[in-house]
Amino acid sequence: MTGGSGVVGRALIDELSHDFDVVCMRNRNPVDDVRVSEFAGSFAEPRLGLSAGDYAVLSRRVDVIVHAAAATSWREDPRRIREVNLGGPTALLELATQASAPLYFFSTAFVADPPSAQGHSPGAAAYVQSKIEAEALVRSHPVPSVIVRPSIVIGDSADGRMAAFQGLHAVLGAIVRGAAPMIPMPASALIDFVPQDLVAAVIGRLVREEVTSGEYWLTAGDQALCARQIMDLCMGLAGDLGLSTREPRLIPTEAVDRLILPLLEDSLPAPLQAKFRDLLEFAWLFQSTDPLPNSLPELGFAAQVTTEELRKTAYLSMRYWAQVKGLAAGDDDGRAA
Structure with missing residues (x-):
């Protein structure tokens, strides 16, 4: 799992650590949770920055990949946002291929109506565009994958x-x-907006029921x-x-x-x-x-x-x-x- 130190990541640890051996890749911020193991890695380096031996061990150990990390600050340089938000799925699709594991990818519900890069929200526009491109990357790859699109998580x-x-x-x-x-x-x-524990519960259900395809909107909808x-x-x-x-x-x-x-x-x-x-x-x-699309009722969370x-x-x-x-x-x- 990536993004373990973030809002969604913490909720995912609460949801998954009871019955999964959770391995977290971290960048700057340690996860620092006794319920998981963690390693420092980088999307920008080959094999996530691991040695060939450690990468092989990780590939054998992993059977599910949940990618919740992202560059989310709209104040970052748009080039940096794109670099991180495309580099992550690229690196993890490679790991998923090596591990024969499905990928659960976190996008955003706001791909439904992206802002203009020329408007008041250039940082937001860069973020949403990076998610649109990342979705296309995941969708076109042969690895089994699920795309989830939460709205704002509270x-x-x-x-x-x-x-x-x-x-x-x-x-x-x-x-x-x-x-x-x-x-x-x-x-x-x-x-x-949707609560963090609901987002985590949806991922928990998809993973446990071995759902390895589809695109799901995690929103309040109407x-x-x-x-x-x-x-x-x-x-x-x-x-x-x-x-x-x-x-x-x-x-x-x-x-x-x-x-x-x-x-x-x-x-x-x-x-x-x-x-x-x-x-x-x-x-x-x-x-x-206009309400955002919403998959939660069909998933049993209405x-x-x-x-x-x-x-x-x-x-x-x-x-x-x-x-x-x-x-x-x-x-x-x-x-x-």
Whole structure:
């Protein structure tokens, strides 16, 4: 497995370590979990950076490959994003060939509607394009493979915990704190997210049932909360935390382009300009009222992605965020930052 130190990777370890011998390839960040073994590797080097002997041992040991690692920061150089997000599947398809093992590849649900590279989200556009190209690479290879496309992954459905917060938490956190006077999305836009344990459970089922082909959308689909519902949730959490937060306005992006952006240089200091532009880049995810495709009902997980269940999960995830940020009392084990 790759990506073991990340949000999805930690959840996958929870899901798979009970009945699988999990071997994690890491890059910079150690997995540091007694339930798995790990080795340092690199997609850029032959044989993942291993000696010929160690690579042969790994090939004999592995019978399933789950590729959850990726360059996900939109602030990275687009060339670096593409290098990592194509280099990973390329190297692991080679390992899968040697090991006669199926590959389970994590893409993103946002390949359904990629942003323009000339718009407000060049980093996001580079990320999504790299996933589109990686999917094509996996799809064209003879190795048995499964492509999964999760939307935004948030905290555990039971308690909201997760290894690291996502961009969505930054946006919702700004609302809770009263740090965002406006949010560039229409009130009816759908905010699609799924809990990390659900994503892991889907992979667990596919692996255990030896499903080695297909493409699956792991999304909320037509059950996704809209921006207005998310705003109400954030304002409710702010009230529960005892914060006197002024509700920001939801403004369509075209109005932001026409009215707000031209005034930024005159009205905001540089640090706030940068924060707003980051918010604008992330907001491209949430401009559509059309639901994303969703395979979860056909996989037997419809009950976990009802609007009400997702509302509860979002509240728990943001409540955990508030605990970590020191805004709420609770057991903080420091897992997220």
